[in-house]
Amino acid sequence: MAKWIPLWVHKLGSPPVFYRVAGWLRPWALALAVLLGAVxxxxxxxxxxxxxxxxxxxxxxxxxxxxxxxxxxxYGVMAVAAFVALIWRVKLAEVVAMESAPIGAAFTFITLVTGSLWGKPMWGTWWTWDARLTSELVLLFLYLGVIGLYHAFEDRRQGARAAAFLALIGIINVPIVHFSVNWWNTLHQGSTVRLLGPSKISADMLWPLLTMMLATKLYYLASLCGRVRTDLLALESGKDWVRQIALGEGRG
Known part of the structure; x- marks a missing residue:
């Protein structure tokens, strides 16, 4: 791996080290996600x-x-992990990219469903081929394509590399989704929350929105930690550190 990457990142990239760190981090992230989500x-x-x-x-x-x-x-995290996996052949990066895809697909599916539920009373229709909606649907198809391509190969690492290429190609759709309301005349309302400058939304509405944003990120972290830990055990099943974990659980 590149020499400019800090030593702690190298260590965290080791499957047994990541397995232990993720195991410690996951319950805390999940508990905070549930608490903040409820608030x-x-x-x-x-x-x-x-x-x-x-x-x-x-x-x-x-x-x-x-x-x-x-x-x-x-999708951004998946694309970055896919880039690292393709350039430096980091096994953990492959796993992070592939295990991010189902989580991202679930978030995107919920976005489309809730958008339809909101669109019916507001626009009078469940669906329209609006630029924002169409690009969001393409995002879901990209996620599903990555998942399908990954599982289409018997060799999991070969499948991960093929799916990583698709993830990188599909990154062009991310700015299209984000800026579609500015680039085209769409039914979808523009952005009301801004990181730079004042937001066009009441503070009473803004703080629950930002709190839920943090909760969903923590949920993603917790879910990713759990999925990566499970995948690492399967991928590294012949290694000594996995045997030691299996023996420890068997004795327990």
Whole structure:
């Protein structure tokens, strides 16, 4: 691996080290995700005022928007991990990329479903070939393509490399999803939350939204840790460190 990468990253890239760190991190991340998710839902569904135009129908954004953000965020993580796996042949990076795909697909699917539920009362239709909706659907197909290609090979590492290429090619769709409301005339409303500059949303609505965004990121971290740990055990089944874990669990 490149010499500019810090030593602790090299160590964390070792499957047995990552397995132990992920095992410690996962329950904390999951507990925080559940706690923050509950707070965000209470703030969004109970405390936040009704929207002056959409009434209470807007409250679906507290699920829809964080999931939409996570669909793009997870794809970015998957693409970076795929790049590292292809360039430096890091086994852990392959696993992270491939195990991110089902989680990202789930977030993207929830985004599409909740968007349809919101679109029916707002637009009068469950679906329209709007630029944002269409590019979001393409994002789901990219996730499913990565998953399908990975499992199409008997050699798992060969499948991971093939799927990593598709993940990198598909990264071009991420900015299309994000900027589609600015580049084209769409039905979908523009961004109301900005990292730089004031947000176009009431503070009573903003804090539950940002809290849910943090909760979904922690859930992704917890889910990824669990999935990667399971995959590493299968991938490294012949190694001594896996045997030691198996023996330890058997004695327990």
């Amino acid at each position: 965000a839902l209470y703030g969004g569904l109970v405390l936040a005022p009704a929207d002056y135009q959409q009434g209470d129908a807007y409250r679906i954004i507290f699920i829809h928007v964080p999931c939409a953000w996570m669909g793009l965020f997870v």
